Amino acid sequence: MRSPSPDLTTRARIRDAALELFGAQGFSATTVRAIADRADVSAALVIHHFGSKEELRAACDAVIVDEIMGRKSATLADMGSQADLSATMRGWLADMDTFRPSFDYLARMIIDGGEAGQALFDALVDRTEAMIAEGVAAGAMNTPSDLRTTAVVVASYGVMPLLLERHIGRVMGGDGLTLDIVRRLTVPMLEIYTHGLYADDTALAAATAALEGVLDTSRGPHSDKGAGDPNQDPDPPE
Amino acid sequence: MRSPSPDLTTRARIRDAALELFGAQGFSATTVRAIADRADVSAALVIHHFGSKEELRAACDAVIVDEIMGRKSATLADMGSQADLSATMRGWLADMDTFRPSFDYLARMIIDGGEAGQALFDALVDRTEAMIAEGVAAGAMNTPSDLRTTAVVVASYGVMPLLLERHIGRVMGGDGLTLDIVRRLTVPMLEIYTHGLYADDTALAAATAALEGVLDTSRGPHSDKGAGDPNQDPDPPE
DNA sequence: GTCTATATAATGATAGAC
DNA sequence: GTCTATCATTATATAGAC
Numbered sequence: 459m460r461s462p463s464p465d466l467t468t469r470a471r472i473r474d475a476a477l478e479l480f481g482a483q484g485f486s487a488t489t490v491r492a493i494a495d496r497a498d499v500s501a502a503l504v505i506h507h508f509g510s511k512e513e514l515r516a517a518c519d520a521v522i523v524d525e526i527m528g529r530k531s532a533t534l535a536d537m538g539s540q541a542d543l544s545a546t547m548r549g550w551l552a553d554m555d556t557f558r559p560s561f562d563y564l565a566r567m568i569i570d571g572g573e574a575g576q577a578l579f580d581a582l583v584d585r586t587e588a589m590i591a592e593g594v595a596a597g598a599m600n601t602p603s604d605l606r607t608t609a610v611v612v613a614s615y616g617v618m619p620l621l622l623e624r625h626i627g628r629v630m631g632g633d634g635l636t637l638d639i640v641r642r643l644t645v646p647m648l649e650i651y652t653h654g655l656y657a658d659d660t661a662l663a664a665a666t667a668a669l670e671g672v673l674d675t676s677r678g679p680h681s682d683k684g685a686g687d688p689n690q691d692p693d694p695p696e
Numbered sequence: 697m698r699s700p701s702p703d704l705t706t707r708a709r710i711r712d713a714a715l716e717l718f719g720a721q722g723f724s725a726t727t728v729r730a731i732a733d734r735a736d737v738s739a740a741l742v743i744h745h746f747g748s749k750e751e752l753r754a755a756c757d758a759v760i761v762d763e764i765m766g767r768k769s770a771t772l773a774d775m776g777s778q779a780d781l782s783a784t785m786r787g788w789l790a791d792m793d794t795f796r797p798s799f800d801y802l803a804r805m806i807i808d809g810g811e812a813g814q815a816l817f818d819a820l821v822d823r824t825e826a827m828i829a830e831g832v833a834a835g836a837m838n839t840p841s842d843l844r845t846t847a848v849v850v851a852s853y854g855v856m857p858l859l860l861e862r863h864i865g866r867v868m869g870g871d872g873l874t875l876d877i878v879r880r881l882t883v884p885m886l887e888i889y890t891h892g893l894y895a896d897d898t899a900l901a902a903a904t905a906a907l908e909g910v911l912d913t914s915r916g917p918h919s920d921k922g923a924g925d926p927n928q929d930p931d932p933p934e
Numbered sequence: 935g936t937c938t939a940t941a942t943a944a945t946g947a948t949a950g951a952c
Numbered sequence: 953g954t955c956t957a958t959c960a961t962t963a964t965a966t967a968g969a970c
Contacts, residue, residue, distance in 0.1 A: 499936075568863070569803075625852075629848055728947085739945095740947085
């Protein structure tokens with residue numbers, strides 16, 4: 459992970475200032491001057507080092523991707539090659555004061571849907587799929603009816619605390635995601651992943667029956683539009 | 697819901713153009729001139745009608761809040777007073793071509809964390825909590841160890857398709873969220889909510905044991921920082 | 935490498951005619 | 953209500969001194 463030490467090169471200081479502001483306010487809302495101010499340099503120097511605001515963003519993207527892909531994971535006892543997003547996030551959460559900028563920036567990368575964010579999400583889904591397949595093979599997980607789609611759902615649920623950090627923190631009476639709040643989230647999440655929420659399978663059975671034959675895996679034209687029960691809610695428990 | 701008919705007042709046309717662009721590009725990245733172009737009016741007229749770009753955003757916020765709170769739900773057979781976010785989203789999903797702007801704008805409202813977005817999320821959690829409580833009372837749902845936190849998790853999971861629309865669509869081979877993709881998501885999501893993902897409760901038991909006594913419901917100072925097992929992952933299955 | 939000064943373009947907003 | 957023309961400000965980026 460990125461070193462929190464203060465003796466950075468000017469270039470790195472500018473990059474970190476940009477990462478903070480981009481993460482906190484977004485790319486468009488952040489001016490080169492604001493970045494320069496935060497890094498205690500002139501606006502011209504920012505451009506001098508990175509060429510343009512857009513290239514500065516690319517440099518920030520690269521930092522986050524490096525952290526997640528583990529290429530520079532020095533502090534974490536050099537855990538080596540393929541650290542995943544979950545492991546990185548766990549490390550960040552343990553020291554949110556230091557890593558909230560990375561956290562916020564990553565959230566924006568995923569939301570904004572740029573190329574780097576897409577690649578991260580794709581990798582996350584792939585890794586999740588592999589992990590579920592292993593869990594099933596080891597008998598630790600139930601066999602999903604659709605492995606790939608289940609991986610998409612589980613991966614999406616996994617990044618949820620990242621994207622809704624501030625809402626979750628606020629609703630739970632904290633300031634963003636704190637370690638305490640993450641702990642309080644752990645058991646309820648595991649309860650759902652262990653016992654489910656529904657007491658019986660009426661909802662599941664109804665959905666399975668209603669969608670029987672309706673689903674075309676090859677994504678053909680949905681000429682049967684509207685045939686399904688409109689009460690089949692994609693986010694059922696709300 | 698907002699009328700898709702073409703005979704809108706100029707003011708409404710400007711507002712809808714703004715909603716589209718704000719949703720697609722974000723507030724800061726959208727210029728008043730771009731909005732004017734899309735609405736086929738002059739930039740001055742945009743300001744004339746709304747006073748400022750910021751007030752125009754507030755008008756867009758109000759439109760979405762109205763749609764979700766059901767104040768103007770005419771098309772949905774005037775289902776009346778308290779339509780919730782889930783019902784609105786279901787209606788939107790059935791006609792994504794028309795309502796993707798609302799969808800995208802709502803996602804940004806929640807992510808940006810402005811006051812309107814906060815109010816929506818808070819209302820969503822409250823409604824989810826009430827719904828789970830009812831489900832438990834009716835015997836249709838398991839009793840969570842922590843109702844409020846479970847409501848936070850379930851509500852967050854519920855908005856996930858909204859926030860990750862494009863990623864989910866892309867990974868599943870579509871263009872954003874289509875009706876077909878929503879259908880394919882339904883059963884895997886219900887499987888998790890019905891049977892869970894884990895085959896046994898080892899993970900849950902371990903987390904419960906590890907966090908025993910560590911959690912302070914009153915959110916006091918966490919002087920026991922670092923005492924918990926760092927492998928207690930908040931997003932476990934990744 | 936770092937600065938000041940400045941070029942150039944775009945932005946939100948206004949003035950005033952119609 | 954709607955426009956054209958324009959203002960004042962701010963934006964990114966450049967030029968050139970040190």
